[in-house]
Amino acid sequence: MTTTLEPPAGAPQPTGPEPAGAELSSADAEAARSRARRRARRAWPVWLRWLPAVGRRAAGIAQVVTLLASRLWGVLRPRLAIVSAMGWLVLLAAVVFGVAGFVLGWQEFVYLAVTLLAGLLVAIGFVFGRASFRVLIELTPRRVVAGDRALGRMLVANTKAKRSTPARIELPVGAGLAEFVIPPLAPEAEHEELFAVPTNRRAVIVAGPAVSVRGDQLGLLRRTVRWTEPVELFVHPLTARLAPSAAGLVRDLEGETTKTITNNDISFHALRAYEPGDDRRYVHWRTSARTGQLMVRQFEETRRSQLTIVFSSDRRWYVDEAEYELAVSVMASLAQQVIRDGTRVSVVSEKQQLRTVTLTAMLDDSCRLEPIASPYASPREFARQATLRLPPPSVAMIVAGSLMPLTDFRAIERLFGLDTQTVGFRTEVGATPRLASISGLRVGTVGELADLQKIVRRMS
Structure with a gap:
């Protein structure tokens, strides 16, 4: 018996044997392939032809769902924000104990779940209510030297037309948090609270924002309303008064040859x-x-005198925080005297370039300096990048800790030209003040701030 193989339905049918020796041109071959592809597509199941349209519709539906979900989250987020971390923990525990109680048949777990849920329901009543206050935060003075006393004042006034209910206001002050209980206030009545601000260390202390808090005593729910913007208190570093004319190192104000x-x-x-x-x-x-x-x-x-102070904040060069604070005081003392003399000065560190337009601006920026891990490979690389766009100085000063080698001071000095006079200052708490010289570079060791004027006088 002879079996004849039939081509599958929809497959391209042979068009007959080609004459011997006949060859198709490239255009004819491409046309034949195109016809074969069309026949194959017509042979697909009908539902496969709708796949592109279905994909486009699915993408459109996904966009609509995403938009609706984002808007729904925008509505729910402020309401869910009143639940504290403790509240979410209690809710989770209630669900776990409830499921475990029903699955295992333990009534104790069910009672515990009901008790936790009841606590959450009772806490809801504490977040209702609306207050209308006018709150003023004042710091007196706004700028102090480390160790001086600074006081704060918070004034709360009731702006509603009826008597207010008792309220609790929280005021962040630096790393701490002050809490004040505001008694019921008559319309337009005021309540004043005074507080002390710790200023024993150079820093920028932020007071505020003041927020009123409504919630239960267990802290399950917490609703806050912000009433003020943060207020900054600048605690300036201790400085020493030096001799005029840029600490005796820059003697001219009009120009030097x-x-x-x-x-x-x-x-x-x-x-x-x-x-x-x-x-x-x-x-x-x-x-x-x-x-x-x-x-x-x-x-x-x-050229007109231009002084550049290179201050290293790299914590590698400092033994402890006290040594770093002494270095900041040395830098601020030098820059302070130069600004008072009317000489142009630039102060650079790894993190920022200090503003030196006014003395107050320089001291304010010095409050923000903190020890950091330097992103530069070496002190020379830091000094090169920091002073790249500064005008050539007539005097350059380098301030760092006791752990910076003298060779790094020398490497920074070589960045400046022969017309630049370069000096260095190393801080070492409790050390005897002394002056060293390496290849013509003078480096003074400062043991305490009172030694700075003596060392500068010897340098000049």
């Missing part, structure tokens, strides 16, 4: 032969007439 030769300035240096392009205003006619050749003046460049 450098060894750079320029074609136009104030300080005359020498005469040279005229070259094409020279300004004829600087031709020295008397000498030109005597020598028979045009001669022009040369000058020594003068």
